Amino acid sequence: MTEAKKNKPTVLILGMGDTGVLVATRLSRHFNVVGVSTKPNLLSGQELGKRLTDLSWWQTNYNTPLTQFKALEAVTIVHGKAECVDVTANTVTVVRIDGETESIGYDYLVIASGTSNGFWRTDRVQSSREISTELSNHAERIKSASSVTVVGGGPSGVSVALNIKRKDPLKQVTLCISTTMPLPGYHPDTRAFYQSALAKAGVETICEDRVTTVDESQSSGSLTLASGATVSADAIIWTIGRRKAHTDFLPDHLLDAEQFVKTRPTLEVEGTDNIFAIGDVASTDPDRSSARNWAYSILVHNLKRKAKGKPANKHYQPPAKRWGSIVGPQEDGLTIHQANGKQTRLSKRLVNKLLLPVIVRRIIYRGVRGG
Ligand SMILES: Cc1cc2nc3c(=O)[nH]c(=O)nc-3n(C[C@H](O)[C@H](O)[C@H](O)COP(=O)(O)OP(=O)(O)OC[C@H]3O[C@@H](n4cnc5c(N)ncnc54)[C@H](O)[C@@H]3O)c2cc1C
The missing domain is CATH 3.50.50.60 (FAD/NAD(P)-binding domain)
Incomplete structure (x- = not known):
């Protein structure tokens, strides 16, 4: 049974992937945060090419047990799958990995359950061992x-x-x-x-x-x-981009024609007062780009305001063109492509000594313990 800590509103996050983890790390000091996740790790969808060709490097950076994130220490992690959201009762029914069903209440709900778009991203409930075996099998193939x-x-x-x-x-x-x-x-x-x-x-x-x-x-x-x-x-x-939103557990009126979550620029879910959505599942723009453009800080800001009785006032603005790294770090470094077509190259040393350990793990994730 997941116990709510006293005196703080409960934020329930469905999906602890790339965006769910970031949101949880920013809310855990202010709220009673519960994260429901089909995986016990942050198993990122990023850098598929590196995942298939340089697995040990990829695992170090993109397959991290949730227990290793320092800022998730106060977060209650429920390893299982959300099966049904009752937006009237403010509860979510979860089937845990041990097969037991539990109902978890919330004051605020964050939907961050992502999408499937190939063998590398699924909503299957998996243990760490199953994840490792699958990663090795794919790389070996x-x-x-x-x-x-x-x-x-x-x-x-x-x-x-x-x-x-x-x-x-x-x-x-x-x-x-x-x-x-x-x-x-x-x-x-x-x-x-x-x-x-x-x-x-x-x-x-x-x-x-x-x-x-x-x-x-x-x-x-x-x-x-x-x-x-x-x-x-x-x-x-x-890699044909055939996305399937992980939204089977949501009522139809929260979903658009393609089964993505109808999300306003404030990252609030349309027609609700206490539900937010972020990441690939959130229909913010045609590219559903809010996993990639610092939108978690907008969600966190707006959710904190709502909890103080104020309206959400920051808006997510998607970039006109996609940007970022496409193939991950290579022998000649990491090339980052801007939305305007310009590119910046970071040396391999800078990536391994500064970008990943300091900027990503220490600053963005607020501290990750060694494996
Ligand atoms: C630099 C960069 C490189 C990228 N490279 C790639 C790439 O190579 N390939 C690619 O496909 N994408 C890539 N992306 C995209 C990126 O992987 C996604 O945008 C990102 O993972 C989406 O995050 P998310 O939190 O929305 O979903 P996810 O990270 O997929 O997290 C969703 C989590 O919710 C869980 N979940 C699903 N349903 C439920 C449920 N009912 N109950 C509980 N938990 C549930 C899922 O299992 C998963 O753990 C890249 C992005 C960036 C920034």
Whole structure:
């Protein structure tokens, strides 16, 4: 049974992924915070290419037990899955990993349950051991393949194709892109940069063609394209951006036609007075970009104001173009692409000595204990 601590309102966060953790770290001193999560770790959806090709580096930075975050010490973590939200009673029914069901009350609810968009992000309840096994199996599958086809030219597809080819130049890597260039939604200069980087690395790109039969369970073999061409590989990776919002547990009136949470610029959920949403599940803009643009500070600010009886007054403004790192740290450093097409390169040393340990772990996450 999850006990509420006295005298403080309860904030219940559903999903302790990239955004749920950040929100919890900022609220835990002011509220009684409970985080419900299908995973006992912050298992990030970031840097898929590095996850498949440099697993030990990736695990150090992107697979962190929630118990290691210093600012989550006061947060009650419930390892399980939210199954039903009752917005009238302000309760959430959770089925825990041990199979028991519990009802958790809240004063404020934060929906941060993300989306599935491929094998690497799911809402399955998993133990740490199951997560580790799955990560190793995925990396091993790529390592042992001599040819890989990546379907989809968004950031995940580009990251996967380029990292695999750079890790093992002898592998045949093919990237299927339905548009003329990779990375739709990014600045044209960023798109041109990766088109050239893919070619230089030796990734074969097939542009303006589509796989005719999409079956994400097909993990190897031959694919036919609309032009009639075929492509075969020992491993197929689907990065086609087919997102499914993790919202089965929410009442329909909170969801838009695509089952994402109807979210106002204040990150409050439409038609409610005490529910917020953030991250990939929140329909803030067509790109659903609030996981990536410091929106957690807006949510935290607005939630604190609501708790003081004041209206939310900060608004999330999505950038016009997508920005950020696309392929993660490489031999020549980490390239960060701005929304205006400009880029900044940080050296590998700066990334490993300053960016990840100091800026990310110490400042953004407010302290992470060593593994
Ligand atoms: C620099 C950078 C690089 C990126 N690289 C990639 C990339 O390579 N590939 C990619 O796909 N994305 C990438 N992204 C996107 C990023 O992974 C997502 O935007 C981010 O993970 C979304 O965070 P979130 O908190 O909304 O969801 P998530 O981090 O997915 O967290 C949601 C959590 O909620 C849990 N959950 C789901 N349903 C329930 C439930 N009913 N009850 C309880 N818990 C539940 C989930 O299991 C998960 O743990 C990148 C982003 C950045 C900033």
